[in-house]
Amino acid sequence: MLTVEVTAPTNIALVKYWGKHPKYQWLFIPTKSSVSFTLSSFFARTRLTVDAGNGGIDFTLNGQKANKGSSEFEYVESFFERIFSNYQFARKYSYCIESQNNFPTAAGFASSAAGFSALAFAFALAMSKVNIMDSLDDKTVSIVARLGSGSAARSIPSNGGMVIWHRGYDKASKATLVSKASYAETLYPPSHFAELAIICVKVSSEEKKIRSRAGMEESVRSVYDYWQWVEYEESTLLPLLLNAAKRKKWQALFKLTKQASNNFHSVCLRTTPPMIYLSDRSREIIEAIQFLPYAAYTFDAGPNAVVITLKDKTEEVEGLLKNIAGKHSTVVSGIGNGPREVRP
Ligand code: DP6
Secondary structure, three states: OEEEEEEEEEEEEEEOOOOEOHHHHHHOOEOOOEEEEEEEEEEEEEEEEEEEOOOOEEEEEOOEEOOOOOHHHHHHHHHHHHHHHHOHHHHHEEEEEEEEEOOOOOOOOOHHHHHHHHHHHHHHHHHHHOOOOOOOOHHHHHHHHHOOOHHHHHHOOOOOOEEEEOOOOOOOOOHHHHHHHOOEEEEEOHHHHOOEEEEEEOOOOOOOOOOHHHHHHHHHHHOOOHHHHHHHHHHHHHHHHHHHHHOOOHHHHHHHHHHHHHHHHHHHHOOOOOOOOOOHHHHHHHHHHOOOOOEEEEEOOOOOEEEEEEHHHHHHHHHHHHHHHOOOOEEEEOEOOOOEEEOO
Protein backbone atom coordinates (compact mmCIF):
# COMPACT_ATOMS: atom_id res chain seq x y z
CA MET A 1 0.00 0.00 0.00
CA LEU A 2 1.27 3.48 -0.85
CA THR A 3 -0.17 6.93 -0.17
CA VAL A 4 0.78 10.18 -1.90
CA GLU A 5 -0.63 13.64 -1.32
CA VAL A 6 -0.41 16.53 -3.76
CA THR A 7 -1.78 19.96 -4.51
CA ALA A 8 -2.49 21.26 -8.00
CA PRO A 9 -3.64 24.71 -9.12
CA THR A 10 -6.49 25.60 -11.37
CA ASN A 11 -5.93 27.69 -14.46
CA ILE A 12 -7.90 30.27 -16.40
CA ALA A 13 -7.90 30.05 -20.17
CA LEU A 14 -7.32 33.24 -22.15
CA VAL A 15 -7.77 31.34 -25.42
CA LYS A 16 -10.40 28.72 -24.69
CA TYR A 17 -10.61 25.00 -25.28
CA TRP A 18 -14.13 24.21 -26.40
CA GLY A 19 -14.52 21.00 -28.34
CA LYS A 20 -12.84 17.67 -28.93
CA HIS A 21 -11.80 16.64 -32.40
CA PRO A 22 -14.50 14.18 -33.56
CA LYS A 23 -11.84 11.86 -34.99
CA TYR A 24 -10.02 11.57 -31.64
CA GLN A 25 -12.89 12.20 -29.25
CA TRP A 26 -11.98 9.40 -26.80
CA LEU A 27 -8.43 10.77 -26.52
CA PHE A 28 -9.60 14.27 -25.58
CA ILE A 29 -7.75 15.90 -28.46
CA PRO A 30 -8.96 19.52 -28.62
CA THR A 31 -10.09 21.12 -31.86
CA LYS A 32 -7.75 24.02 -31.15
CA SER A 33 -4.80 24.91 -28.97
CA SER A 34 -5.54 26.90 -25.82
CA VAL A 35 -3.55 29.18 -23.53
CA SER A 36 -3.99 29.83 -19.81
CA PHE A 37 -2.61 31.44 -16.70
CA THR A 38 -1.94 29.16 -13.73
CA LEU A 39 -3.71 30.57 -10.64
CA SER A 40 -1.94 30.33 -7.31
CA SER A 41 -4.97 30.97 -5.06
CA PHE A 42 -7.29 28.20 -6.26
CA PHE A 43 -6.18 24.62 -5.95
CA ALA A 44 -7.18 21.05 -5.23
CA ARG A 45 -5.52 18.88 -2.63
CA THR A 46 -5.64 15.14 -3.32
CA ARG A 47 -4.57 12.13 -1.31
CA LEU A 48 -4.29 8.92 -3.32
CA THR A 49 -3.84 5.50 -1.76
CA VAL A 50 -2.84 2.74 -4.13
CA ASP A 51 -3.11 -0.93 -3.20
CA ALA A 52 -2.99 -4.27 -5.01
CA GLY A 53 -6.36 -4.84 -6.70
CA ASN A 54 -8.12 -4.86 -10.03
CA GLY A 55 -8.94 -1.28 -10.89
CA GLY A 56 -11.43 -0.54 -8.10
CA ILE A 57 -12.09 3.10 -7.23
CA ASP A 58 -13.22 4.78 -4.05
CA PHE A 59 -13.74 8.53 -4.39
CA THR A 60 -14.43 11.21 -1.77
CA LEU A 61 -14.88 14.82 -2.90
CA ASN A 62 -14.87 17.66 -0.34
CA GLY A 63 -15.50 15.19 2.47
CA GLN A 64 -18.45 13.45 0.78
CA LYS A 65 -18.18 9.96 -0.63
CA ALA A 66 -19.18 9.97 -4.32
CA ASN A 67 -21.60 7.12 -4.99
CA LYS A 68 -21.30 4.87 -7.99
CA GLY A 69 -23.61 6.29 -10.65
CA SER A 70 -23.20 9.95 -9.55
CA SER A 71 -21.75 12.25 -12.21
CA GLU A 72 -18.65 12.94 -10.06
CA PHE A 73 -17.97 9.23 -9.73
CA GLU A 74 -18.57 8.60 -13.42
CA TYR A 75 -16.10 11.32 -14.43
CA VAL A 76 -13.40 9.72 -12.27
CA GLU A 77 -14.31 6.18 -13.29
CA SER A 78 -14.18 6.99 -17.01
CA PHE A 79 -10.83 8.75 -16.45
CA PHE A 80 -9.43 5.55 -14.98
CA GLU A 81 -10.88 3.53 -17.86
CA ARG A 82 -8.96 5.74 -20.27
CA ILE A 83 -5.84 5.43 -18.11
CA PHE A 84 -6.20 1.62 -18.07
CA SER A 85 -6.47 1.43 -21.83
CA ASN A 86 -3.30 3.53 -22.17
CA TYR A 87 -1.38 2.06 -19.22
CA GLN A 88 -2.37 -1.62 -18.85
CA PHE A 89 -0.32 -2.09 -15.66
CA ALA A 90 -2.48 0.42 -13.78
CA ARG A 91 -5.42 -2.02 -13.68
CA LYS A 92 -3.51 -4.19 -11.19
CA TYR A 93 -4.18 -1.66 -8.42
CA SER A 94 -7.12 -0.22 -6.53
CA TYR A 95 -7.38 3.52 -5.94
CA CYS A 96 -8.71 5.39 -2.94
CA ILE A 97 -9.02 9.10 -3.77
CA GLU A 98 -9.75 11.89 -1.31
CA SER A 99 -9.92 15.28 -2.96
CA GLN A 100 -10.73 18.77 -1.77
CA ASN A 101 -11.13 22.06 -3.60
CA ASN A 102 -10.73 25.40 -1.91
CA PHE A 103 -13.41 26.94 -4.21
CA PRO A 104 -16.90 26.00 -5.53
CA THR A 105 -17.14 22.92 -7.72
CA ALA A 106 -18.65 23.42 -11.19
CA ALA A 107 -19.38 27.12 -10.70
CA GLY A 108 -17.22 28.51 -13.45
CA PHE A 109 -13.82 28.49 -11.73
CA ALA A 110 -12.25 25.50 -13.43
CA SER A 111 -12.55 23.04 -10.56
CA SER A 112 -12.22 20.05 -12.87
CA ALA A 113 -8.86 21.42 -14.03
CA ALA A 114 -7.49 21.50 -10.48
CA GLY A 115 -9.13 18.22 -9.47
CA PHE A 116 -8.02 16.17 -12.45
CA SER A 117 -4.55 17.66 -12.60
CA ALA A 118 -4.08 16.80 -8.91
CA LEU A 119 -5.36 13.28 -9.54
CA ALA A 120 -3.22 12.77 -12.64
CA PHE A 121 -0.14 14.10 -10.83
CA ALA A 122 -0.84 11.89 -7.79
CA PHE A 123 -1.37 8.87 -10.06
CA ALA A 124 1.91 9.44 -11.95
CA LEU A 125 3.75 10.09 -8.69
CA ALA A 126 2.42 6.87 -7.13
CA MET A 127 3.23 4.85 -10.26
CA SER A 128 6.76 6.24 -10.34
CA LYS A 129 7.20 5.34 -6.64
CA VAL A 130 6.27 1.72 -7.32
CA ASN A 131 8.71 1.85 -10.27
CA ILE A 132 6.06 1.19 -12.87
CA MET A 133 6.01 4.53 -14.60
CA ASP A 134 9.48 5.91 -15.15
CA SER A 135 8.64 9.20 -16.64
CA LEU A 136 7.28 11.96 -14.42
CA ASP A 137 8.01 14.71 -16.92
CA ASP A 138 5.48 17.48 -17.47
CA LYS A 139 4.74 16.36 -20.99
CA THR A 140 3.75 12.80 -20.04
CA VAL A 141 1.78 13.86 -16.98
CA SER A 142 -0.08 16.55 -18.92
CA ILE A 143 -1.16 13.87 -21.39
CA VAL A 144 -2.45 11.73 -18.49
CA ALA A 145 -4.30 14.76 -17.06
CA ARG A 146 -5.80 15.53 -20.47
CA LEU A 147 -7.53 12.13 -20.36
CA GLY A 148 -9.32 13.21 -17.17
CA SER A 149 -10.39 16.67 -18.24
CA GLY A 150 -8.87 18.60 -21.12
CA SER A 151 -8.30 21.83 -19.23
CA ALA A 152 -6.46 19.87 -16.48
CA ALA A 153 -3.55 19.32 -18.88
CA ARG A 154 -2.73 23.05 -18.59
CA SER A 155 -2.40 22.85 -14.78
CA ILE A 156 0.43 20.31 -14.98
CA PRO A 157 3.62 22.08 -16.16
CA SER A 158 5.71 22.54 -13.02
CA ASN A 159 6.77 26.08 -13.91
CA GLY A 160 3.14 27.16 -14.26
CA GLY A 161 2.85 30.74 -15.51
CA MET A 162 1.45 31.03 -19.02
CA VAL A 163 0.78 27.59 -20.43
CA ILE A 164 -0.11 26.39 -23.92
CA TRP A 165 -1.90 23.10 -24.63
CA HIS A 166 -1.09 22.11 -28.22
CA ARG A 167 -3.90 20.61 -30.24
CA GLY A 168 -1.41 18.18 -31.78
CA TYR A 169 -3.53 16.77 -34.59
CA ASP A 170 -1.98 19.14 -37.13
CA LYS A 171 1.41 17.50 -36.40
CA ALA A 172 0.40 13.86 -36.97
CA SER A 173 -2.56 11.73 -37.99
CA LYS A 174 -2.04 8.36 -36.31
CA ALA A 175 -3.97 8.43 -33.01
CA THR A 176 -1.01 7.45 -30.79
CA LEU A 177 1.17 10.16 -32.34
CA VAL A 178 -1.56 12.78 -32.15
CA SER A 179 -1.95 11.92 -28.46
CA LYS A 180 1.77 12.45 -27.87
CA ALA A 181 1.68 15.79 -29.70
CA SER A 182 -1.26 17.13 -27.67
CA TYR A 183 0.43 18.16 -24.42
CA ALA A 184 0.83 21.28 -22.30
CA GLU A 185 3.96 23.30 -21.58
CA THR A 186 4.95 26.55 -19.93
CA LEU A 187 5.57 29.41 -22.32
CA TYR A 188 6.61 32.00 -19.72
CA PRO A 189 7.12 31.48 -15.98
CA PRO A 190 5.21 33.52 -13.37
CA SER A 191 8.09 36.06 -13.08
CA HIS A 192 7.43 37.21 -16.67
CA PHE A 193 4.04 38.53 -15.49
CA ALA A 194 5.22 40.34 -12.35
CA GLU A 195 3.31 43.47 -13.44
CA LEU A 196 -0.06 41.67 -13.66
CA ALA A 197 -2.72 40.79 -11.11
CA ILE A 198 -5.69 38.49 -11.44
CA ILE A 199 -9.01 39.20 -9.76
CA CYS A 200 -11.50 36.34 -9.50
CA VAL A 201 -15.06 37.55 -9.11
CA LYS A 202 -17.68 35.28 -7.64
CA VAL A 203 -20.98 36.23 -9.20
CA SER A 204 -22.76 33.03 -8.19
CA SER A 205 -21.86 29.82 -6.41
CA GLU A 206 -24.58 27.83 -8.16
CA GLU A 207 -23.47 24.82 -10.16
CA LYS A 208 -23.63 25.39 -13.88
CA LYS A 209 -26.64 24.02 -15.73
CA ILE A 210 -24.82 22.51 -18.69
CA ARG A 211 -21.46 20.94 -17.99
CA SER A 212 -18.62 21.84 -20.32
CA ARG A 213 -18.22 18.28 -21.60
CA ALA A 214 -21.77 18.04 -22.91
CA GLY A 215 -21.91 21.69 -23.96
CA MET A 216 -18.82 21.62 -26.16
CA GLU A 217 -20.03 18.49 -27.92
CA GLU A 218 -23.23 20.30 -28.87
CA SER A 219 -21.23 23.29 -30.13
CA VAL A 220 -19.01 21.16 -32.39
CA ARG A 221 -22.13 19.46 -33.72
CA SER A 222 -24.43 22.44 -34.23
CA VAL A 223 -22.61 25.78 -34.65
CA TYR A 224 -22.54 26.42 -38.40
CA ASP A 225 -19.22 28.33 -38.37
CA TYR A 226 -17.58 26.35 -35.54
CA TRP A 227 -14.53 25.32 -37.63
CA GLN A 228 -14.11 28.85 -38.94
CA TRP A 229 -13.86 30.08 -35.33
CA VAL A 230 -11.37 27.31 -34.54
CA GLU A 231 -9.13 28.20 -37.48
CA TYR A 232 -9.35 31.94 -36.84
CA GLU A 233 -8.22 31.51 -33.23
CA GLU A 234 -5.52 28.96 -34.09
CA SER A 235 -3.97 30.87 -36.96
CA THR A 236 -4.62 34.52 -36.02
CA LEU A 237 -5.78 35.28 -32.48
CA LEU A 238 -3.50 32.82 -30.68
CA PRO A 239 -0.26 33.94 -32.40
CA LEU A 240 -1.18 37.60 -31.80
CA LEU A 241 -1.83 36.93 -28.13
CA LEU A 242 1.42 34.99 -27.72
CA ASN A 243 3.34 37.77 -29.38
CA ALA A 244 1.74 40.35 -27.06
CA ALA A 245 2.65 38.20 -24.03
CA LYS A 246 6.23 37.73 -25.21
CA ARG A 247 6.75 41.46 -25.69
CA LYS A 248 4.81 42.36 -22.53
CA LYS A 249 2.38 44.43 -24.57
CA TRP A 250 -0.30 44.22 -21.89
CA GLN A 251 -2.85 46.44 -23.61
CA ALA A 252 -2.85 44.14 -26.64
CA LEU A 253 -2.97 41.06 -24.40
CA PHE A 254 -6.04 42.45 -22.60
CA LYS A 255 -7.81 43.32 -25.85
CA LEU A 256 -7.24 39.85 -27.35
CA THR A 257 -8.30 38.14 -24.11
CA LYS A 258 -11.61 40.02 -24.11
CA GLN A 259 -12.09 39.19 -27.77
CA ALA A 260 -11.45 35.47 -27.16
CA SER A 261 -13.92 35.38 -24.26
CA ASN A 262 -16.58 37.15 -26.36
CA ASN A 263 -15.99 34.77 -29.27
CA PHE A 264 -16.33 31.76 -26.98
CA HIS A 265 -19.63 32.96 -25.48
CA SER A 266 -20.94 33.80 -28.91
CA VAL A 267 -20.26 30.17 -29.93
CA CYS A 268 -22.12 29.00 -26.80
CA LEU A 269 -25.08 31.24 -27.57
CA ARG A 270 -25.26 30.01 -31.16
CA THR A 271 -25.26 26.38 -30.09
CA THR A 272 -28.52 24.43 -30.44
CA PRO A 273 -29.88 24.36 -27.78
CA PRO A 274 -28.26 27.69 -26.81
CA MET A 275 -25.98 27.83 -23.78
CA ILE A 276 -26.20 31.05 -21.84
CA TYR A 277 -23.51 30.94 -19.20
CA LEU A 278 -23.35 34.68 -18.49
CA SER A 279 -25.76 36.33 -16.05
CA ASP A 280 -26.90 39.96 -15.80
CA ARG A 281 -24.07 40.55 -13.32
CA SER A 282 -21.56 39.05 -15.76
CA ARG A 283 -22.80 41.42 -18.44
CA GLU A 284 -22.43 44.38 -16.06
CA ILE A 285 -18.82 43.35 -15.51
CA ILE A 286 -18.26 43.17 -19.26
CA GLU A 287 -19.69 46.68 -19.65
CA ALA A 288 -17.50 48.07 -16.86
CA ILE A 289 -14.27 46.55 -18.19
CA GLN A 290 -14.67 46.43 -21.94
CA PHE A 291 -13.19 49.85 -22.73
CA LEU A 292 -10.52 49.89 -20.03
CA PRO A 293 -7.17 49.54 -21.78
CA TYR A 294 -5.54 48.18 -18.62
CA ALA A 295 -7.89 45.29 -17.84
CA ALA A 296 -9.45 42.22 -19.41
CA TYR A 297 -12.30 39.97 -18.38
CA THR A 298 -12.68 36.35 -19.27
CA PHE A 299 -15.51 33.93 -18.48
CA ASP A 300 -15.50 30.14 -18.67
CA ALA A 301 -18.67 28.05 -18.77
CA GLY A 302 -20.28 29.94 -15.88
CA PRO A 303 -21.18 33.46 -14.73
CA ASN A 304 -18.05 34.10 -12.62
CA ALA A 305 -15.51 36.51 -14.03
CA VAL A 306 -11.75 36.42 -14.01
CA VAL A 307 -10.29 39.88 -14.53
CA ILE A 308 -6.67 40.44 -15.46
CA THR A 309 -5.20 43.85 -14.82
CA LEU A 310 -2.03 45.74 -14.00
CA LYS A 311 -0.86 45.38 -10.39
CA ASP A 312 -0.97 49.13 -9.86
CA LYS A 313 -4.59 49.25 -11.07
CA THR A 314 -5.80 46.42 -8.82
CA GLU A 315 -7.45 48.62 -6.22
CA GLU A 316 -9.33 50.68 -8.80
CA VAL A 317 -10.51 47.66 -10.80
CA GLU A 318 -11.39 45.62 -7.71
CA GLY A 319 -13.49 48.58 -6.49
CA LEU A 320 -15.44 48.59 -9.76
CA LEU A 321 -16.04 44.84 -9.51
CA LYS A 322 -17.14 44.99 -5.87
CA ASN A 323 -19.68 47.67 -6.77
CA ILE A 324 -21.23 45.22 -9.20
CA ALA A 325 -20.86 41.84 -7.51
CA GLY A 326 -20.68 42.72 -3.80
CA LYS A 327 -18.15 43.57 -1.13
CA HIS A 328 -16.92 40.01 -0.58
CA SER A 329 -17.05 38.82 -4.17
CA THR A 330 -13.40 39.18 -5.16
CA VAL A 331 -10.20 37.24 -4.55
CA VAL A 332 -6.90 38.49 -5.92
CA SER A 333 -4.70 35.68 -7.16
CA GLY A 334 -1.13 35.52 -8.29
CA ILE A 335 0.10 33.68 -11.35
CA GLY A 336 1.74 30.61 -9.89
CA ASN A 337 3.51 27.30 -10.37
CA GLY A 338 2.26 23.82 -11.14
CA PRO A 339 1.48 20.83 -8.85
CA ARG A 340 3.66 19.64 -6.01
CA GLU A 341 3.85 16.80 -3.56
CA VAL A 342 2.93 17.60 0.03
CA ARG A 343 3.55 15.48 3.10
CA PRO A 344 0.45 13.52 4.16
C1 DP6 B 1 -14.82 26.68 -20.80
O1 DP6 B 1 -11.79 20.72 -19.43
O2 DP6 B 1 -13.98 20.91 -18.21
O3 DP6 B 1 -13.29 26.02 -19.12
O4 DP6 B 1 -12.27 17.98 -21.24
O5 DP6 B 1 -14.71 17.54 -21.21
O6 DP6 B 1 -13.46 17.68 -19.05
P1 DP6 B 1 -13.56 18.17 -20.48
O7 DP6 B 1 -13.88 19.74 -20.42
P2 DP6 B 1 -13.26 20.87 -19.50
O8 DP6 B 1 -13.62 22.17 -20.35
C2 DP6 B 1 -13.18 23.44 -20.00
C3 DP6 B 1 -13.79 24.46 -20.88
C4 DP6 B 1 -13.56 25.89 -20.50
C5 DP6 B 1 -12.44 26.51 -21.32
C6 DP6 B 1 -11.02 26.17 -20.94
O9 DP6 B 1 -10.71 25.94 -19.77
O10 DP6 B 1 -10.19 26.18 -21.87
